[in-house]
Amino acid sequence: xxxxxxxxxxxxxxxxxxxxVLYDPQDGRIAHIHRVTSLPGSRERSRSEVEEIxxxxxxxxxxxxxxxxxxxxxxxxxxxxxxxxxxxxxMLIEEVPDTRREDLRGRSLVRNDRGKNFLLWTLAxxxxxxxxxxxxxx
Amino acid sequence: xPMVGITGLDIGVVGIGTNDNFTYAATIDxxxxxxxxxxxxxxxxxxxxxxxxxxxxxLSIDHVRYGIQxxxxxxxxxxxxxxxxxxxxxxxxxxxxxxxxxxxxxxxxMARAFVSFWE
Numbered sequence: 001x002x003x004x005x006x007x008x009x010x011x012x013x014x015x016x017x018x019x020x021v022l023y024d025p026q027d028g029r030i031a032h033i034h035r036v037t038s039l040p041g042s043r044e045r046s047r048s049e050v051e052e053i054x055x056x057x058x059x060x061x062x063x064x065x066x067x068x069x070x071x072x073x074x075x076x077x078x079x080x081x082x083x084x085x086x087x088x089x090x091m092l093i094e095e096v097p098d099t100r101r102e103d104l105r106g107r108s109l110v111r112n113d114r115g116k117n118f119l120l121w122t123l124a125x126x127x128x129x130x131x132x133x134x135x136x137x138x
Numbered sequence: 139x140p141m142v143g144i145t146g147l148d149i150g151v152v153g154i155g156t157n158d159n160f161t162y163a164a165t166i167d168x169x170x171x172x173x174x175x176x177x178x179x180x181x182x183x184x185x186x187x188x189x190x191x192x193x194x195x196x197l198s199i200d201h202v203r204y205g206i207q208x209x210x211x212x213x214x215x216x217x218x219x220x221x222x223x224x225x226x227x228x229x230x231x232x233x234x235x236x237x238x239x240x241x242x243x244x245x246x247x248m249a250r251a252f253v254s255f256w257e
Contacts, residue, residue: 034163041169042233057163057207057238060217 016044020054021086021093022066028086030093031066032058069093163207164251165236172255174232177206210234 014037022032034054038044045053051068058066069086071093083096209216212231237251 030160032161032163034165036165036167039166039168039172041171042167045167053165053236054163057236058161060207 013040014038015040015042018045018047018050019071020047020050021069021071022054022058023069023086024065025067025088028088030085034058161238161240163236163238165208165234166251166253167234168253168255170231170233174235175254176252177209177235178252204239205237206235207238208234208236 016038017035018038019033019035021030022034023030032054034050034057036045036050036053047070051070054068055066069091084093085096086092087094206218208218210233213233215234235251235253
């Protein structure tokens with residue numbers, strides 16, 4: 001998440017951005033992320049308050065039995081499109097390599113060259129046949 | 139009434155694992171002197187990791203729901219469990235808005251949440 005500002009004046013730089021991550025203690029799978037941005041003039045939330053609203057928010061989405069991690073902004077500036085989990089040994093968030101084999105529509109992400117090779121061989125044989133035919137006519 | 143500013147929060151749902159359920163929430167707190175002129179949440183993009191169509195509108199994907207989860211007005215939190223957009227335009231007593239994005243499946247998506255203020 002990033003926060004951007006438009007309009008005038010642009011004095012809405014947040015005074016704090018706090019993140020709470022709820023994860024499965026069995027495998028480090030992240031189930032919920034809650035990020036709280038406080039603008040100047042608002043009361044800055046404590047860590048425990050952020051945790052409280054994160055847990056309540058997760059419960060609302062029928063998620064429970066999770067553990068809590070409070071990464072700092074430097075530790076967890078995630079990029080959309082990448083996958084993350086909690087490293088249970090180091091208690092840090094780490095990127096997970098994408099090992100999925102299918103996309104959203106169930107299409108294989110593993111390159112399948114069999115169809116392509118068949119087409120190329122067929123074209124080569126047809127071209128060779130045309131060449132032989134042309135040579136025999138000469 | 140001069141416009142104080144518009145905050146734009148890009149909320150991205152991070153793909154955590156195939157067929158995982160995952161929720162993301164973003165709360166923005168602001169002073170009671172600000173009058174909310176508009177709260178909105180729109181889709182930006184949905185991307186699958188393996189290439190293909192990366193411009194599908196978020197609303198067309200069944201696996202994602204998003205919306206405004208909670209608004210604090212006069213110190214009292216109001217929850218909107220079904221993601222309906224609350225009508226609070228011009229309300230002087232709103233001090234906090236929480237947006238959420240929830241996914242169910244191997245999908246990455248982004249929604250942009252806006253709150254604009256007057257003072």
